[in-house]
Amino acid sequence: MDVVVIGAGQAGLSSAYHLRRTGLEPERDFVVLDHSPRPGGAWQFRWPSLTYGKVHGMHALPGMELTGADPARPSSEVIGEYFASYESTFDLRVRRPVDVRTVRDGDDGRLLVETSAGTWATRALINATGTWDRPFWPRYPGQEEFRGQQLHTARYQGPEQFAGLRVLVVGGGASGTQHLMEIAPYAAATYWVTRRPPVFVEGPFDEGAGRSAVALVEERVRAGLPPRSVVSVTGLPLTDAVRQARADGVLDRLPMFDRITPDGAVWEDGRSVEADVILWATGFRPVIDHLAPLKLREPGGGIRIDGTRAIADPRVHMVGYGPSASTIGANRAGRAAVRDIRRLLSGELVPV
Numbered sequence: 001m002d003v004v005v006i007g008a009g010q011a012g013l014s015s016a017y018h019l020r021r022t023g024l025e026p027e028r029d030f031v032v033l034d035h036s037p038r039p040g041g042a043w044q045f046r047w048p049s050l051t052y053g054k055v056h057g058m059h060a061l062p063g064m065e066l067t068g069a070d071p072a073r074p075s076s077e078v079i080g081e082y083f084a085s086y087e088s089t090f091d092l093r094v095r096r097p098v099d100v101r102t103v104r105d106g107d108d109g110r111l112l113v114e115t116s117a118g119t120w121a122t123r124a125l126i127n128a129t130g131t132w133d134r135p136f137w138p139r140y141p142g143q144e145e146f147r148g149q150q151l152h153t154a155r156y157q158g159p160e161q162f163a164g165l166r167v168l169v170v171g172g173g174a175s176g177t178q179h180l181m182e183i184a185p186y187a188a189a190t191y192w193v194t195r196r197p198p199v200f201v202e203g204p205f206d207e208g209a210g211r212s213a214v215a216l217v218e219e220r221v222r223a224g225l226p227p228r229s230v231v232s233v234t235g236l237p238l239t240d241a242v243r244q245a246r247a248d249g250v251l252d253r254l255p256m257f258d259r260i261t262p263d264g265a266v267w268e269d270g271r272s273v274e275a276d277v278i279l280w281a282t283g284f285r286p287v288i289d290h291l292a293p294l295k296l297r298e299p300g301g302g303i304r305i306d307g308t309r310a311i312a313d314p315r316v317h318m319v320g321y322g323p324s325a326s327t328i329g330a331n332r333a334g335r336a337a338v339r340d341i342r343r344l345l346s347g348e349l350v351p352v
């Protein structure tokens, strides 16, 4: 292949669309591999109560709008169907389920993409594996002794399962606040702990706000550091629902506890809460372990990129990583990666 694309979420499909537009043929010149069972990228796994109406700022894929969707339907269904129709409209021929296990150097300047369905040799690689498959669980003393249930956002299925229970939600991002607002009417009690005090921001999250958030992420990635949480650069938008939840006391935040006990959590100053469930809304990390043989990571733990191209290996593009980890960012990065890869394939850009 000229190009292998790993992942068929927003980032992978946008890349595949642009590859096709520049005249490359799926299955002949490029292939898109995805290990999930259905179209939709990570959206297919999002909880049913995350309706399409609750998703803010989902950008359409390039070349085809998402119109007339019912805001009351789960986003997993709406976006899953939209991605499926996108793949067939542009004949992208995504291969699934194909799990990419490792990418290593071949002998002839090609990369070898080793998968559950065989090995592809390729001149260039677009890594568009997102973050969903790598939920981040921080570690706290006493965690193993907790007698209740612990789960991560990645396994959240809606508020009903928490009826009558005391729920401790950890994490100051959009998932944490959404979980609290949904769970509070069902639960016996909810508590919210975050490392830093939450920063609520007025006004719409417009293009200007988006640009400054992206610039902050870019700065870190340029320095070879891993991207930080989304909320640390965007803040929490003050929607009407958030305003109401704050007024109702649902978003009264506690600082991070010092220790988990069999029955809840305690703080050094003597405070404590009792809980039946700890819900870790602590985010996700980039899925990049399969790239380890290429040694792209800096001592700081991140992959340094120029645009989307890995500085350590110009055959590798990271789309949906760091500054392009949003639906709009992934769209733009797909186009930029393809432009760069065309230069590589034409010999204009020489691999080191």
Ligand SMILES: Cc1cc2nc3c(=O)[nH]c(=O)nc-3n(C[C@H](O)[C@H](O)[C@H](O)COP(=O)(O)OP(=O)(O)OC[C@H]3O[C@@H](n4cnc5c(N)ncnc54)[C@H](O)[C@@H]3O)c2cc1C
Pocket (backbone or CB within 6 Å): 006, 007, 008, 009, 010, 011, 012, 033, 034, 035, 036, 040, 041, 042, 043, 046, 055, 056, 057, 058, 059, 098, 099, 100, 101, 128, 129, 130, 131, 132, 133, 175, 287, 290, 319, 320, 321, 325, 326, 327, 328, 330
């Ligand atoms: C709850 C939640 C809500 C969000 N809401 C928004 C929003 O409203 N607006 C917005 O812009 N962004 C939102 N985001 C961020 C959003 O997820 C991204 O912007 C975008 O959807 C990510 O697209 P992606 O293609 O990079 O990743 P994904 O959609 O995760 O796609 C990655 C694909 O790669 C595949 N894959 C991974 N590893 C492998 C492997 N080794 N082999 C083969 N395939 C592999 C996966 O199966 C998956 O299909 C949200 C994120 C979360 C968690």
